[in-house]
Each structure stands twice: as C-alpha cells, then as structure tokens.
Amino acid sequence: MIPGEQFKKACSEFSVQDNVVTVDDWEKNWDQLQNRRLVIEKQGPDAEPVLPMIQHADKKTDILLVLFAPVPAGAMDALPNLRLIGAARAGMENVDVQAATERGIFVHHIMGRNAHAVSDFTIGILIAEARNIARAHMAIKQGTWRKSFVNSDIIPEISGKTLGLVGFGYIGQLVAKKLSGFDLEILVYDPFVADDVVASYNARKVSNEELFTHSDFISVHARLTEDTKGLIGNDEFRLMKPSAIFINTARAGLIDEDALYDALKEQRIAGAALDVFPKEPLPENSRWLELDNVTMTTHIAGTTVNAL
Numbered sequence: 001m002i003p004g005e006q007f008k009k010a011c012s013e014f015s016v017q018d019n020v021v022t023v024d025d026w027e028k029n030w031d032q033l034q035n036r037r038l039v040i041e042k043q044g045p046d047a048e049p050v051l052p053m054i055q056h057a058d059k060k061t062d063i064l065l066v067l068f069a070p071v072p073a074g075a076m077d078a079l080p081n082l083r084l085i086g087a088a089r090a091g092m093e094n095v096d097v098q099a100a101t102e103r104g105i106f107v108h109h110i111m112g113r114n115a116h117a118v119s120d121f122t123i124g125i126l127i128a129e130a131r132n133i134a135r136a137h138m139a140i141k142q143g144t145w146r147k148s149f150v151n152s153d154i155i156p157e158i159s160g161k162t163l164g165l166v167g168f169g170y171i172g173q174l175v176a177k178k179l180s181g182f183d184l185e186i187l188v189y190d191p192f193v194a195d196d197v198v199a200s201y202n203a204r205k206v207s208n209e210e211l212f213t214h215s216d217f218i219s220v221h222a223r224l225t226e227d228t229k230g231l232i233g234n235d236e237f238r239l240m241k242p243s244a245i246f247i248n249t250a251r252a253g254l255i256d257e258d259a260l261y262d263a264l265k266e267q268r269i270a271g272a273a274l275d276v277f278p279k280e281p282l283p284e285n286s287r288w289l290e291l292d293n294v295t296m297t298t299h300i301a302g303t304t305v306n307a308l
Helices: 004-011 030-043 073-078 097-102 115-130 133-141 170-182 195-199 208-214 234-239 257-265
Strands: 063-066 084-087 106-109 162-166 185-189 203-205 217-220 245-248 271-274 294-296
Touching (some): 073 097, 097 106, 115 217, 115 245, 115 271, 162 170, 162 208, 195 203, 208 234, 257 271
Parallel strands (some): 084 106, 162 185, 271 294
C-alpha cells in the first residue's frame, strides 16, 4: 500500500550526512498482501520468519521503517545497531514492542494517520445502509428498479436520532464532530476517555448497556486487544432496538460474528454496515452473502491517498 520507493522518498528528508537507505517491498501481489497482513495482525510479528532483507541488512542499520511487514525479536537481533523502529500506521500489531523495549529500541507509530479517512467512510456506510443506497445501486445494475427493502417500514432520517459510539479515540471523536450537523444525541462508551473530553463533543458518557439500549445507530471505534476481543456479543445485540443499525469499520475481532449474523438473519435489528470480517476476502459461499440487510465493503475504510 506504501511502496518502498515512497519510504525512500520520505527518507530523503533526513538531514544526515552520508545517509544510506535501502528499500524493498514486503509483498508486491495485492491479494497476497491482504492475506499476509491479516495473518500478522491476528498472530503477531512471529507469524513469519525474519525477512531476508532484514536478516542480510547492513549491521550498521540504525533505523527500520515498515508498514505491515513483521518485526519480531529476531529481526532486532539481526540488526545490533538498531535504535528506532517506525511503523507507518496506527496499530503496532506487526512489531514486538516488548522485545524492542527490552533492547532499548524506540518504537514510533502514527496515531490517527487514517482517522479522517475512517470517520468519513463510517458516515458514508451508515447512510448507505440506512437508506439502501448500495442495494438500490446493485438492483439497477441487475436490471431491477427496486424500491422495496427489508427496512422499508422503518427507513430513518438521521436527524434527531441517537448515535452510540463504542470507543472514543481519534476516529470516534471525528465521527461525532462530523455528524454534529445532523443534530443527533451522541452517547459514548469508553472507560478510558475522561468525561470532560466526551462532553466537549456535546456527547454523553454512558454504560455499555445504556448505549446499546437507546441508540438508533451504533458505530464501533475501539482497538482490538486481548481485553476487547469479542467485546460485543449476544447480550449487546439483544439490547438493540429492532430499528437500530450496527456499523463496524474497526476490527472484526471486536464482535461475536455468530451473534451479529443471527441478529440480522432473525431481523432482531434493522441492519448492519461492515468493512471488516474475520476471514478476508469473504469465501464465495459465505453466509453473509445471503443477507439483504447488511452493507458490506472490502476493508477499505482507511485507504485514501491522503492517509497513505
């Protein structure tokens, strides 16, 4: 997604005399890139052997810059002079931060690099699901002038409704700010954000239960950790209004997939908009393809030219 040559161009800004930069592409095949990075995100940097480029690099190398490429402890041991690892992304799933800390190596990442991209996309996919935009488009492409949908009896306007945000970091805050013109009531569940920060966005901090009970739109913007894995499951989906819509542009692992699928199939909630899935790409026979009350995209929320 960010080729080695772009890293090299960025490195030309370093005002270091006799600066030597070597670059490579971790994976040139787009489909393989998606598969490999998902494995790393789920299994960590030890999911692959140390990359040959790192293994055979100049032992004087003191800075290593990556996007998705894995940096396990073995990679650090291969570069005894290493002082800084830069990950050009918000997450650090591909870097063994503990191993770096033990070796006195700084790790830098880019919090919020795609926050505008993801927040824009979240609003777009929310409206697309609520108003059947993608389904109507697909129907026209298939030769049908479709005006009847699963949610035809409850198609909402956004104005005056209640938005629930699970996670209120950079992205959640931007979603709240950008949707403020719709005059929504905004509820926030995030134990790690101070009440006054939430209040500064004209939002109200509530419990997880209150958010799922009262929200018309629920959008997830939490980070995936061992503590947040499966954060949202049967209990939460059973609290939701039958007219509510669930949006996930964060990580699939935050959600109990079976619980969400059942809630949609049984039409206990009105719909969902999803950019992330446990298995990507979806298999041809995926059960998600059977549902007519979900808008799906191909994990592209954070991918804009500006963000990259």
